[in-house]
Amino acid sequence: MFGCGIYGFITRKNMIAILISLELMLNAVDINFAVFNRFLFPGQMEGMFFSLFAIGLAAAETALAIAIVINVYRAARNVDIRQLTKMKF
Amino acid sequence: MESLGSIIAYFIIAIAIIVFSVLAVTSGKILRAATYLLFVLFATAGIYFQLGYEFLGAVQIAVYAGGIMVLFVFSILLTHKPGANAPRLESHKRWLGLSAALLGAGVCLYSLFDYGSLMVSKMPENFSIDIHQIGRALLSTDKFGYLLPFEAISMLLLACIIGGVVVARKR
Numbered sequence: 001m002f003g004c005g006i007y008g009f010i011t012r013k014n015m016i017a018i019l020i021s022l023e024l025m026l027n028a029v030d031i032n033f034a035v036f037n038r039f040l041f042p043g044q045m046e047g048m049f050f051s052l053f054a055i056g057l058a059a060a061e062t063a064l065a066i067a068i069v070i071n072v073y074r075a076a077r078n079v080d081i082r083q084l085t086k087m088k089f
Numbered sequence: 090m091e092s093l094g095s096i097i098a099y100f101i102i103a104i105a106i107i108v109f110s111v112l113a114v115t116s117g118k119i120l121r122a123a124t125y126l127l128f129v130l131f132a133t134a135g136i137y138f139q140l141g142y143e144f145l146g147a148v149q150i151a152v153y154a155g156g157i158m159v160l161f162v163f164s165i166l167l168t169h170k171p172g173a174n175a176p177r178l179e180s181h182k183r184w185l186g187l188s189a190a191l192l193g194a195g196v197c198l199y200s201l202f203d204y205g206s207l208m209v210s211k212m213p214e215n216f217s218i219d220i221h222q223i224g225r226a227l228l229s230t231d232k233f234g235y236l237l238p239f240e241a242i243s244m245l246l247l248a249c250i251i252g253g254v255v256v257a258r259k260r
Contacts, residue, residue: 017119020126023157024110027133030149032197038140045226048142049235055152056242060249062157066164067257073168 019065026058099139106132119169123161130154144223 030051037047106129113125130153137146227235 017114017122020122020161021114023126023153024113024129027130027153031133031136034137034140034142034145038142045223048145048223049226049238051142051145052148053238053242055148056246059152059156060246062160063253064249064256066160067253069164070167070257 019062019069023058023062026054030054095139099136102132102135102139106136119165120162123158123165126161127154127158130158144220 033047033051033054037045037050109125109128109132113122113129116122116125130149134146134149134154137143137149227239229236
């Protein structure tokens with residue numbers, strides 16, 4: 001799942017598809033936190049709280065990123081990163 | 090935990106996660122990719138429920154499937170013509186992505202099998218964390234209390250709300 005996220009992050013040419021790949025990677029890391037907490041230290045809750053905070057962070061990050069995407073779309077009428085070269089240099 | 094039914098359910102969930110995440114990054118239509126992402130998120134919540142973290146699974150469904158997917162679908166519908174296909178990508182890009190993905194998966198698997206011997210063999214039965222324990226740990230200032238990150242993330246969410254409004258408003 002993390003590998004899928006990396007693949008999509010590199011190959012996709014669309015800003016929203018890149019965000020989807022980012023969500024996949026974040027979810028894989030959350031699963032790892034929860035599973036390692038459950039199977040290595042079943043009496044504690046640190047991994048679960050890390051997953052909880054990571055989910056909150058992902059929500060905030062996605063909201064902000066989608067606001068930026070919509071703003072870029074309004075400025076350039078496009079979300080394809082091959083054609084978004086206006087802000088370079 | 091170790092009964093046959095839960096093992097079968099775990100394999101079904103794992104296969105669903107793998108298949109749908111591959112489909113989500115390879116599907117041509119962007120709305121379809123978002124739908125596959127939704128299935129992946131639900132399967133992740135299923136894994137949390139199976140591990141005994143009911144609160145985490147509920148948060149996953151509420152935040153991801155409820156909030157983030159709505160944001161994704163709205164932004165896709167705002168910025169795309171319906172039915173448009175993604176163009177085929179060139180081959181060197183695909184190979185670069187595949188090799189990076191395999192490298193990341195290899196690092197993950199190596200660390201997993203390297204530390205797999207630390208795994209406790211005896212599982213406590215009927216493992217579950219109740220909501221009182223979570224709430225007390227989140228708002229306590231003791232040694233294992235999480236009041237400071239809790240407040241920090243609430244400030245971060247407030248900053249994100251204001252930042253989102255400022256970034257996306259009409260000029």
